Amino acid sequence: MKYNFPVIKTTHPKEKPDPDTLRFGQIFTDHMFMMEYSPEQGWHNGRIQPYAPLQLDPAAAVFHYAQEMFEGLKAYKSKDGRVLLFRPDMNARRTTNTNERMCIPHIDEELFVEAIKAVVGVDREWIPSKKGTSLYVRPFIIADEPFLGVRPADHFLFMIILSPVGPYYEGGLAPTKIYVENEFVRATPGGTGAAKIGGNYAASLKSQEKAHESGYEQVLWLDGVERKYVEEIGTSNAFFKIGDEVVTAPLTGTILPGITRDSVINLLKQWGMKVSERRMTIDEVFEAGKSGKLVEMFATGTAAVISPVGELSWKGEKVTINNGEIGELSQKLYDELYGLQIGEVEDKLGWTVEV
Amino acid sequence: MKYNFPVIKTTHPKEKPDPDTLRFGQIFTDHMFMMEYSPEQGWHNGRIQPYAPLQLDPAAAVFHYAQEMFEGLKAYKSKDGRVLLFRPDMNARRTTNTNERMCIPHIDEELFVEAIKAVVGVDREWIPSKKGTSLYVRPFIIADEPFLGVRPADHFLFMIILSPVGPYYEGGLAPTKIYVENEFVRATPGGTGAAKIGGNYAASLKSQEKAHESGYEQVLWLDGVERKYVEEIGTSNAFFKIGDEVVTAPLTGTILPGITRDSVINLLKQWGMKVSERRMTIDEVFEAGKSGKLVEMFATGTAAVISPVGELSWKGEKVTINNGEIGELSQKLYDELYGLQIGEVEDKLGWTVEV
Structure with a gap:
C-alpha cells in the first residue's frame, strides 16, 4: 500500500x-x-x-x-x-x-x-x-x-x-411500479446530471414524493430539453429489453455513469447479447409495451443492484411488463452480479478487490 | 409580536x-x-x-x-x-x-x-x-x-x-465585464431554478471559475432548452435597457424571483417607465448592443443591490455598454433603493420594517 x-x-x-x-x-x-x-x-x-x-x-x-x-x-x-x-x-x-x-x-x-x-x-x-x-x-x-x-x-x-x-427495497427483488415524470426534470445538458452530488438528489425529492402519493415506487425521468427521451429511473440507470435488444440511455452528460450500469453492459456483451446505448423516446417504449415487444425493464444501482419494473404509467395509460413478474434476464443479471460481489461466481474480469 | x-x-x-x-x-x-x-x-x-x-x-x-x-x-x-x-x-x-x-x-x-x-x-x-x-x-x-x-x-x-x-464587490458600484455562458446551464423548466437552494449555487461554481480565469466577473446565463433566451447574471437577476424599454426575464420557473428585481420593476413603473417581463434572445441583446440601442444593462440582487454591466462578450464578439460607465438609470435605481433601505428616502410603499 x-x-x-x-x-x-x-x-x-x-x-x-x-x-x-x-x-x-x-x-x-x-x-x-x-x-x-x-x-x-x-x-x-x-x-x-x-x-x-x-x-x-x-x-x-x-x-x-x-x-x-x-x-x-x-x-x-x-x-x-x-x-x-x-x-x-x-x-x-x-x-x-x-x-x-x-x-x-x-x-x-x-x-x-x-x-x-x-x-x-x-x-x-x-x-x-x-x-x-x-x-x-x-x-x-x-x-x-x-x-x-x-x-x-x-x-x-x-x-x-x-x-x-x-436489502434496499424491503420487498426484495420484487417488480416496482413506476410512472413517467412529465412535470419535473432531473438533468439537462450543461447541468450536473452526470455528477454524483447532493443537489441532484435534493431536486428529485419532490418528484419521488409525488410518486409515493400516487402509489408508485419511482419515476422514469425524461430528458430536459425535448421531454421525450427516457433517461433514468429515480436514482438508478434504466434498461429496456425490447425484443432481442437491450437499450439504455447513452452517457451524454445528463446520465449518472452508474457502475452497475457499466457492469450490466459488460456482462450482456460477454453473453453475446445486443446492447445499445442510444436515445430512445418514451413513445417507442410505450409502443413496444403495447405490442408486447417490451419484454423486460429494470433499474440498476449500487443499493438495489437490479430492480425490475413491473408496471409503467404515462399520461393515464399503463403497460404491464412481463406480467408484473421478475424477468429472466433481470434475475440472471442479479444472480451474476450478486454472485460476483459475494465471491461465489468466478471473477474473470478482476472486478472484485480484496480488503 | x-x-x-x-x-x-x-x-x-x-x-x-x-x-x-x-x-x-x-x-x-x-x-x-x-x-x-x-x-x-x-x-x-x-x-x-x-x-x-x-x-x-x-x-x-x-x-x-x-x-x-x-x-x-x-x-x-x-x-x-x-x-x-x-x-x-x-x-x-x-x-x-x-x-x-x-x-x-x-x-x-x-x-x-x-x-x-x-x-x-x-x-x-x-x-x-x-x-x-x-x-x-x-x-x-x-x-x-x-x-x-x-x-x-x-x-x-x-x-x-x-x-x-x-460592499459585495470590493470596487463599489463599478461596471462589471461579463460573458455569455454557452457551455453550462443554470436552470431548466421542471428543475429548481426558482428555488433558493444550495444545489443551484453549487452547480454554478464551475462557470464562475471559468469566468474568472478568462478575466470576467460573471456570466450571463441562457435558457437550458433553446440556449438563446437571456435569464440571469451569475446569481443575480438581469435587466437590459433597450431604447426606452427596460427588459427582464419573466418568472416562468427558471428565474429566481429576486426581491431587488421586484423592487426595481415597481420603481420603474412608479417612474412611468416601460418595463417588460419578457423572453428576449441573446441575438436581440447583441443587435441592440451593436446598434447602440442597449443603453444600460445591470444585475440586481440583495448583496450588491444594483451592479452595472460595462462589457458583454459572446462567441468572441464584444459590446461595450454606456462606454463602460455607470448608466444614469442604474445610478438612480441604486440611490433610490439604497436610500430607502437606510431610511433616507421616504418609504411610500411601506417596504421597510423597523426592528
Missing part, C-alpha cells in the same frame, strides 16, 4: 445490529475515515478515527451552497471469509469527474481506494454475512469553510462512513 | 470589526436564531443563543442529499438610530415556495419575520453604520436527520446567522 493511515480506535465499541432486522443506512459502524483539504497543505491528515459528530461552523459552505459530493459501494463477506469490494476504482474515477465539475480539489484515485480498504478493514467485524446484507460504504466530500458569498470553498473534508445494510 | 423567543446571551461577546475593512460574509455576530423540526412537534424550540458550531452526525442528510435552502436580506441602521429591514415578508414568502419545492416543512411567514427581527434586535450593536456597510441576515434550513437513502428528511434545523458586511 502506498498510503498508511493512522488509526485511532474507539474506546466505546457499539453493539452490532441483528442481521435479520437490518434496514438501509440507519446504523453506522465504530469508525470513519477523515481527511482535510487546505490550499497550503492540499489533502492531508488522512486518518481513521471513532465515528462521531462533526463540529461545523453554521456558515460552512456546505450548508448554504451545497458544495458536496458522494459515492456509494458495498463490501461483502464471502463464504471463505474474504472481504470483497466491487470495482472501487470506478468510484474513484467518478469522484475525479464529479470533483472537476464541482470545483472540489482532486483526490488521488489510489488514495481514495486505499482509504476505503483501510476503514473497511478496521470495521470488518461489522460486515453482515446474511444473504442480501452487506456493508454499505459512503465516501463523501463537503466544503467546511465558513463564509457567505458564492465562490468555490478553500477548505474541504473527505470522509468515509460505513453502514451495515439489509 | 405573536411569537416570543427565549434568549440565551453569550458570556463571551466578540470584538466588533473595524467598519473600514469589512468584507462580505467573513465575520459573524454573537448570537444566532435556531429552531428545530420533528414530525411529532413540528417546528419548535425557537430560541436565540450564542453563535457556536453545530454538532451534526456525519450521516446528516444535508451532507449527502443537499436538502437545504437559504435566504438573504440586510439590516441597516438609519441616521436617526432606527434599525430597518427591507421587505422581509418577501423573503418569508419565497421561503414558503422554496420549501414546497424541496419537501421542507412550511414555516409560518409571520414567525419567519419575527425571528429575523428578534435576532437582529439582540445583535443590533453589530450593525455597522458606515456608508455601504450593513448587517447581512442569512436565514437557512438544513436537513439534519442522520440516514442514507434518498427520501425527504424528517428532521430539520432553521437558523438565522448575521454578518456585518462591506
Whole structure:
C-alpha cells in the first residue's frame, strides 16, 4: 500500500445490529475515515478515527451552497471469509469527474481506494454475512469553510462512513411500479446530471414524493430539453429489453455513469447479447409495451443492484411488463452480479478487490 | 409580536470589526436564531443563543442529499438610530415556495419575520453604520436527520446567522465585464431554478471559475432548452435597457424571483417607465448592443443591490455598454433603493420594517 493511515480506535465499541432486522443506512459502524483539504497543505491528515459528530461552523459552505459530493459501494463477506469490494476504482474515477465539475480539489484515485480498504478493514467485524446484507460504504466530500458569498470553498473534508445494510427495497427483488415524470426534470445538458452530488438528489425529492402519493415506487425521468427521451429511473440507470435488444440511455452528460450500469453492459456483451446505448423516446417504449415487444425493464444501482419494473404509467395509460413478474434476464443479471460481489461466481474480469 | 423567543446571551461577546475593512460574509455576530423540526412537534424550540458550531452526525442528510435552502436580506441602521429591514415578508414568502419545492416543512411567514427581527434586535450593536456597510441576515434550513437513502428528511434545523458586511464587490458600484455562458446551464423548466437552494449555487461554481480565469466577473446565463433566451447574471437577476424599454426575464420557473428585481420593476413603473417581463434572445441583446440601442444593462440582487454591466462578450464578439460607465438609470435605481433601505428616502410603499 502506498498510503498508511493512522488509526485511532474507539474506546466505546457499539453493539452490532441483528442481521435479520437490518434496514438501509440507519446504523453506522465504530469508525470513519477523515481527511482535510487546505490550499497550503492540499489533502492531508488522512486518518481513521471513532465515528462521531462533526463540529461545523453554521456558515460552512456546505450548508448554504451545497458544495458536496458522494459515492456509494458495498463490501461483502464471502463464504471463505474474504472481504470483497466491487470495482472501487470506478468510484474513484467518478469522484475525479464529479470533483472537476464541482470545483472540489482532486483526490488521488489510489488514495481514495486505499482509504476505503483501510476503514473497511478496521470495521470488518461489522460486515453482515446474511444473504442480501452487506456493508454499505459512503465516501463523501463537503466544503467546511465558513463564509457567505458564492465562490468555490478553500477548505474541504473527505470522509468515509460505513453502514451495515439489509436489502434496499424491503420487498426484495420484487417488480416496482413506476410512472413517467412529465412535470419535473432531473438533468439537462450543461447541468450536473452526470455528477454524483447532493443537489441532484435534493431536486428529485419532490418528484419521488409525488410518486409515493400516487402509489408508485419511482419515476422514469425524461430528458430536459425535448421531454421525450427516457433517461433514468429515480436514482438508478434504466434498461429496456425490447425484443432481442437491450437499450439504455447513452452517457451524454445528463446520465449518472452508474457502475452497475457499466457492469450490466459488460456482462450482456460477454453473453453475446445486443446492447445499445442510444436515445430512445418514451413513445417507442410505450409502443413496444403495447405490442408486447417490451419484454423486460429494470433499474440498476449500487443499493438495489437490479430492480425490475413491473408496471409503467404515462399520461393515464399503463403497460404491464412481463406480467408484473421478475424477468429472466433481470434475475440472471442479479444472480451474476450478486454472485460476483459475494465471491461465489468466478471473477474473470478482476472486478472484485480484496480488503 | 405573536411569537416570543427565549434568549440565551453569550458570556463571551466578540470584538466588533473595524467598519473600514469589512468584507462580505467573513465575520459573524454573537448570537444566532435556531429552531428545530420533528414530525411529532413540528417546528419548535425557537430560541436565540450564542453563535457556536453545530454538532451534526456525519450521516446528516444535508451532507449527502443537499436538502437545504437559504435566504438573504440586510439590516441597516438609519441616521436617526432606527434599525430597518427591507421587505422581509418577501423573503418569508419565497421561503414558503422554496420549501414546497424541496419537501421542507412550511414555516409560518409571520414567525419567519419575527425571528429575523428578534435576532437582529439582540445583535443590533453589530450593525455597522458606515456608508455601504450593513448587517447581512442569512436565514437557512438544513436537513439534519442522520440516514442514507434518498427520501425527504424528517428532521430539520432553521437558523438565522448575521454578518456585518462591506460592499459585495470590493470596487463599489463599478461596471462589471461579463460573458455569455454557452457551455453550462443554470436552470431548466421542471428543475429548481426558482428555488433558493444550495444545489443551484453549487452547480454554478464551475462557470464562475471559468469566468474568472478568462478575466470576467460573471456570466450571463441562457435558457437550458433553446440556449438563446437571456435569464440571469451569475446569481443575480438581469435587466437590459433597450431604447426606452427596460427588459427582464419573466418568472416562468427558471428565474429566481429576486426581491431587488421586484423592487426595481415597481420603481420603474412608479417612474412611468416601460418595463417588460419578457423572453428576449441573446441575438436581440447583441443587435441592440451593436446598434447602440442597449443603453444600460445591470444585475440586481440583495448583496450588491444594483451592479452595472460595462462589457458583454459572446462567441468572441464584444459590446461595450454606456462606454463602460455607470448608466444614469442604474445610478438612480441604486440611490433610490439604497436610500430607502437606510431610511433616507421616504418609504411610500411601506417596504421597510423597523426592528
